[in-house]
Amino acid sequence: xxxxxxxxxxVNKEIALGGxxxxxxxxxxxxxxxxxxxxxxxxxxxxxxACNLFSNKIENAINAALALEIFHNFTLLHDDxxxxxxxxxxxxxxxxxxxxxxxxxxxDAMSIIAYEYITRVKSDNFLELINVFxxxxxxxxxxxxxxxxxxxxxxxxxxxxxQMIKLKTAVLISASLKIGALIGEASQEDTExxxxxxxxxxxxxxxxxxxxxxxxxxxVFGKKIGNDILTNKKTYLLIKAFELAKxxxxxxxxxxxxIDNNPSExxxxxxxxxxxxxxIKEIAQNKIAEYFNKAFSYLDKVSVSTERKKELAxxxxxxxxxxxx
Amino acid sequence: xxxxxxxxxxVNKEIALGGxxxxxxxxxxxxxxxxxxxxxxxxxxxxxxACNLFSNKIENAINAALALEIFHNFTLLHDDxxxxxxxxxxxxxxxxxxxxxxxxxxxDAMSIIAYEYITRVKSDNFLELINVFxxxxxxxxxxxxxxxxxxxxxxxxxxxxxQMIKLKTAVLISASLKIGALIGEASQEDTExxxxxxxxxxxxxxxxxxxxxxxxxxxVFGKKIGNDILTNKKTYLLIKAFELAKxxxxxxxxxxxxIDNNPSExxxxxxxxxxxxxxIKEIAQNKIAEYFNKAFSYLDKVSVSTERKKELAxxxxxxxxxxxx
Numbered sequence: 001x002x003x004x005x006x007x008x009x010x011v012n013k014e015i016a017l018g019g020x021x022x023x024x025x026x027x028x029x030x031x032x033x034x035x036x037x038x039x040x041x042x043x044x045x046x047x048x049x050a051c052n053l054f055s056n057k058i059e060n061a062i063n064a065a066l067a068l069e070i071f072h073n074f075t076l077l078h079d080d081x082x083x084x085x086x087x088x089x090x091x092x093x094x095x096x097x098x099x100x101x102x103x104x105x106x107x108d109a110m111s112i113i114a115y116e117y118i119t120r121v122k123s124d125n126f127l128e129l130i131n132v133f134x135x136x137x138x139x140x141x142x143x144x145x146x147x148x149x150x151x152x153x154x155x156x157x158x159x160x161x162x163q164m165i166k167l168k169t170a171v172l173i174s175a176s177l178k179i180g181a182l183i184g185e186a187s188q189e190d191t192e193x194x195x196x197x198x199x200x201x202x203x204x205x206x207x208x209x210x211x212x213x214x215x216x217x218x219x220v221f222g223k224k225i226g227n228d229i230l231t232n233k234k235t236y237l238l239i240k241a242f243e244l245a246k247x248x249x250x251x252x253x254x255x256x257x258x259i260d261n262n263p264s265e266x267x268x269x270x271x272x273x274x275x276x277x278x279x280i281k282e283i284a285q286n287k288i289a290e291y292f293n294k295a296f297s298y299l300d301k302v303s304v305s306t307e308r309k310k311e312l313a314x315x316x317x318x319x320x321x322x323x324x325x
Numbered sequence: 326x327x328x329x330x331x332x333x334x335x336v337n338k339e340i341a342l343g344g345x346x347x348x349x350x351x352x353x354x355x356x357x358x359x360x361x362x363x364x365x366x367x368x369x370x371x372x373x374x375a376c377n378l379f380s381n382k383i384e385n386a387i388n389a390a391l392a393l394e395i396f397h398n399f400t401l402l403h404d405d406x407x408x409x410x411x412x413x414x415x416x417x418x419x420x421x422x423x424x425x426x427x428x429x430x431x432x433d434a435m436s437i438i439a440y441e442y443i444t445r446v447k448s449d450n451f452l453e454l455i456n457v458f459x460x461x462x463x464x465x466x467x468x469x470x471x472x473x474x475x476x477x478x479x480x481x482x483x484x485x486x487x488q489m490i491k492l493k494t495a496v497l498i499s500a501s502l503k504i505g506a507l508i509g510e511a512s513q514e515d516t517e518x519x520x521x522x523x524x525x526x527x528x529x530x531x532x533x534x535x536x537x538x539x540x541x542x543x544x545v546f547g548k549k550i551g552n553d554i555l556t557n558k559k560t561y562l563l564i565k566a567f568e569l570a571k572x573x574x575x576x577x578x579x580x581x582x583x584i585d586n587n588p589s590e591x592x593x594x595x596x597x598x599x600x601x602x603x604x605i606k607e608i609a610q611n612k613i614a615e616y617f618n619k620a621f622s623y624l625d626k627v628s629v630s631t632e633r634k635k636e637l638a639x640x641x642x643x644x645x646x647x648x649x650x
Binding site: 023024026027078081082101104105107108109111112113115116119127130131134137138141142144145146148149 | 348349351352403406407426429430432433434436437438440441444452455456459462463466467469470471473474
């Protein structure tokens with residue numbers, strides 16, 4: 001079984017070999033740039049690990065792995081324009097370093113390049129695989145649209161929020177696992193179990209992101225606390241707080257987000273205060289644990305030995321679950 | 326053989342059936358909107374006509390036809406953001422009617438939907454077909470990037486201009502014909518001949534667009550004369566004028582475009598004056614004729630009867646060549 005580190009290095013090596021140094025350079029340089037910003041390479045590693053559960057020929061899955069990573073970075077590139085984000089992994093975003101037009105067009109090209117990589121996959125399951133990719137890609141767009149809609153909605157229900165993060169984040173993670181399993185020629189049942197494992201990991205992962213914005217150990221997490229609160233982002237924590245807050249607390253939350261709306265330290269302080277009073281920390285922790293446990297109950301059922309699942313399980317546990325430690 | 330009118334109606338019917346009324350509506354409504362703005366449906370008709378040259382089962386090509394039309398409209402949608410165009414077929418562009426974020430995201434979704442349609446094509450040549458689609462889609466992005474680069478370049482050579490319009494416009498037209506031929510199970514030679522026919526038609530078509538901006542019969546063409554001149558667009562006419570103008574004429578052109586740069590009737594008048602003095606009208610007409618003749622020399626060699634080629638030939642001649650009449 002290949003370790004996370006080996007697979008991550010393989011992905012980075014293949015990206016470096018990807019040959020994104022072509023003409024016109026204004027189109028291809030931003031692609032090379034965003035792909036070189038690094039990151040955990042979660043999705044391509046998931047493709048390779050899922051394939052590796054069933055097959056030792058992970059080289060069959062490398063093109064699909066790159067397709068998923070390139071597609072993911074395409075969505076980041078366009079999301080950054082839409083969210084007007086100036087930084088990505090502490091580096092200037094493409095539309096900041098170049099301009100919006102360049103960012104739109106190089107993103108468009110990345111989406112096509114992702115399809116080029118998918119098309120290169122040699123697999124008896126090719127048609128199913130590309131159908132999974134198409135469906136997932138469209139769901140990610142739907143998720144981003146719901147997320148943008150939420151910006152102007154005052155009350156978002158937990159159900160709608162969970163549906164949004166499922167589409168925006170979880171389906172691409174689960175599709176990575178499913179596509180890897182298809183290339184590894186897993187049974188239909190195992191493929192579906194890995195898909196469900198991925199969906200639940202993805203949702204847990206996103207709620208954890210929301211959680212860490214407020215409750216992370218800043219020394220380890222490396223981000224400023226409360227950025228989501230400052231930017232009025234609809235998070236699992238905020239949605240639960242609005243759901244549970246009564247009278248004075250509700251009024252204060254409403255005031256801080258929709259009337260006063262002053263992005264100050266004081267806002268973070270008083271919102272976190274309400275979160276603490278309402279037990280939002282424990283509610284979120286329980287929800288994350290619930291999704292992680294559900295995820296692992298699916299992984300347990302995949303019909304390969306526990307030994308073969310070790311790398312995937314420990315990658316998820318060490319790199320994803322224990323992110324703030 | 327199916328007529329242009331029949332095929333155009335078939336395409337419009339299939340677009341109406343496409344079911345772009347899904348949730349979230351903010352994502353899908355702009356897609357339905359831009360696809361309903363109409364137009365000649367040149368690319369999907371080319372797919373169907375090319376298939377029909379070799380096969381009577383044009384229903385095998387309808388998904389590919391829609392893929393090409395949806396991809397084309399996706400590029401228009403994003404180009405309109407980049408060019409800050411407020412009108413498309415006399416209706417508000419998507420980013421004007423909604424906003425830029427909606428236009429970016431619904432464009433992204435359209436590109437994926439185009440791939441969904443391509444994936445639905447049942448053909449023994451599926452892999453070649455999707456490779457043609459991938460390569461062409463990326464070339465269109467490259468063409469758009471070169472076009473944007475030209476905006477800030479003072480001198481663009483004829484060679485570079487022709488290469489740009491080949492990428493931005495001609496390859497999608499020729500890919501439409503090639504994909505139709507592949508679905509119709511044409512021989513490799515005929516497929517390639519149709520591709521070359523399309524490239525030359527596409528280039529002729531774009532130069533003619535440049536030509537009609539200045540020399541169209543306005544009553545028929547329906548556009549204002551000289552819009553390209555007012556907006557400083559690099560056209561075949563302007564590039565040739567800069568190449569051929571001497572002394573005073575060159576200075577005047579340079580002044581009108583790069584120093585004075587006043588988008589007035591007077592600018593149009595004096596630039597057209599220089600065009601006339603330099604014989605740009607005839608040069609452009611000859612170039613268009615050269616590409617059209619070259620195109621038809623390839624079509625002539627396609628190994629099906631002249632009778633079978635009649636619809637395609639007359640569609641190109643009546644709808645494309647004689648556009649201003």
